[in-house]
Amino acid sequence: MAQKYSVSKPSWVPEEKDEKFACSVMGGIEGIKDTTVGNINPAIQSGKLRPKRRMVLTEDEYVEGVANGDRMTLSRAITLIESNSPRHFKKAQRVLQRLLPRTGKALRIGITGVPGAGKSTMIEALGNMLCDEGHRVAILTVDPTSSVTKGSILGDKTRMGTLSRRPEAFIRPSPAGGTLGGVARKSRETMLMCEAAGYDIILIETVGVGQSETTVRSMVDFFMLVVLTGAGDELQGIKKGIMELADAIVVNKADGDNLTKAKVARGEFERMIEYIRPATPGWPTHAYLASAIEKTGLKELWEVMQAFEQMTKKSGVFQKRRDGQLLDWMHSMIDEHLHNLFLEDPVIKGRMPEVKEAVLGGTISPTQAVAELIHMFDVQRAAARQDDLFHPREDKGGGR
Numbered sequence: 220m221a222q223k224y225s226v227s228k229p230s231w232v233p234e235e236k237d238e239k240f241a242c243s244v245m246g247g248i249e250g251i252k253d254t255t256v257g258n259i260n261p262a263i264q265s266g267k268l269r270p271k272r273r274m275v276l277t278e279d280e281y282v283e284g285v286a287n288g289d290r291m292t293l294s295r296a297i298t299l300i301e302s303n304s305p306r307h308f309k310k311a312q313r314v315l316q317r318l319l320p321r322t323g324k325a326l327r328i329g330i331t332g333v334p335g336a337g338k339s340t341m342i343e344a345l346g347n348m349l350c351d352e353g354h355r356v357a358i359l360t361v362d363p364t365s366s367v368t369k370g371s372i373l374g375d376k377t378r379m380g381t382l383s384r385r386p387e388a389f390i391r392p393s394p395a396g397g398t399l400g401g402v403a404r405k406s407r408e409t410m411l412m413c414e415a416a417g418y419d420i421i422l423i424e425t426v427g428v429g430q431s432e433t434t435v436r437s438m439v440d441f442f443m444l445v446v447l448t449g450a451g452d453e454l455q456g457i458k459k460g461i462m463e464l465a466d467a468i469v470v471n472k473a474d475g476d477n478l479t480k481a482k483v484a485r486g487e488f489e490r491m492i493e494y495i496r497p498a499t500p501g502w503p504t505h506a507y508l509a510s511a512i513e514k515t516g517l518k519e520l521w522e523v524m525q526a527f528e529q530m531t532k533k534s535g536v537f538q539k540r541r542d543g544q545l546l547d548w549m550h551s552m553i554d555e556h557l558h559n560l561f562l563e564d565p566v567i568k569g570r571m572p573e574v575k576e577a578v579l580g581g582t583i584s585p586t587q588a589v590a591e592l593i594h595m596f597d598v599q600r601a602a603a604r605q606d607d608l609f610h611p612r613e614d615k616g617g618g619r
């Protein structure tokens with residue numbers, strides 16, 4: 220007999236759907252139930268035994284596991300970071316706080332380029348080469364457009380087939396969905412977790428859309444732009460300004476019949492770079508040839524990155540950039556937090572439609588509207604604080 224499920228309507232069910240929306244997913248399982256019955260523990264099926272719940276790790280276990288480089292714990296710690304639940308957020312922050320002294324020692328490399336330029340293939344080749352040299356490499360992607368259904372996880376893991384099987388490499392695709400700010404925070408903290416777990420090189424692939432390049436530039440030491448041959452048309456696809464962010468431009472697919480064209484493209488990029496302000500003070504950006512498939516030019520690229528690290532560390536630019544990145548990160552989080560606090564405030568939310576209408580109707584100026592909204596917000600916050608004084612809540616959050 221088919222089991223009856225009592226379903227309350229979860230928040231992710233579209234408004235126009237009724238409770239059958241969730242039930243219809245269950246339908247498929249029934250059909251295969253008979254054939255898989257042998258795979259299910261009879262004790263669980265008969266209801267005598269309850270399936271074991273995944274053990275919840277304690278804060279100490281997270282810290283210890285990550286510090287020991289345990290991949291499973293690292294994965295779970297990252298899942299904790301990616302969670303949108305406030306409880307997980309607090310726990311993740313406490314874990315990260317304790318692991319912070321172990322972070323910061325890796326070289327952080329960002330890789331961008333138009334879709335299909337060969338970024339993933341290059342990361343796979345470069346990653347394997349670095350692992351062979353004794354490094355531990357963590358590969359992350361930052362893609363604010365990715366969602367569970369788009370299969371970015373599968374896509375990248377298959378494209379990085381050999382690398383994903385190596386114990387020295389750790390691949391973690393972008394958290395799905397969310398705002399760019401949210402994805403950026405999660406990716407930054409994921410990067411720190413990987414560093415705490417002992418990965419000494421972080422490779423971050425970014426999709427060439429939206430603001431993701433600038434976001435990744437703001438979290439890495441070295442930024443590489445992967446381009447294709449044929450400066451003419453392809454160049455149009457590279458957004459203005461991206462070249463200004465790059466510490467190296469790599470003409471990929473410099474193999475087979477494409478080699479001559481790639482050499483020409485490299486020359487053209489070199490000429491263009493001359494007119495661009497270097498991304499890193501004191502470091503001359505150049506264009507290089509590579510083939511991710513034939514694995515040529517990769518050793519040279521790594522030498523370039525090492526030279527970059529040496530030079531910028533010596534000049535102090537390396538640390539200065541990292542310091543700047545930390546403060547920028549803090550400021551952008553303050554911006555985002557205050558922005559959300561304001562727009563999510565019930566009083567503001569309630570008044571907003573009316574105020575918008577007034578602005579559009581020309582009855583008040585935007586400046587006046589903002590002044591009034593902020594005043595309402597201030598009054599409301601002051602009242603809430605007063606209320607807190609007399610009726611203190613147990614957990615006000617933010618504690619360690």
Ligand SMILES: Nc1nc2c(ncn2[C@@H]2O[C@H](COP(=O)(O)OP(=O)(O)OP(=O)(O)O)[C@@H](O)[C@H]2O)c(=O)[nH]1
Nearest residue numbers: 333334335336337338339340471472510511512513
């Ligand atoms: N001939 C040649 N083909 C390459 C090279 N590198 C990548 N490709 C091919 O180019 C295609 C795209 O490669 P990807 O590595 O997926 O490119 P990507 O930049 O990561 O693409 P997105 O993640 O979709 O933006 C694949 O079919 C690769 O096999 C190369 O060096 N030479």
Ligand SMILES: [Mg+2]
Nearest residue numbers: 338339340424
């Ligand atoms: Mg890719």
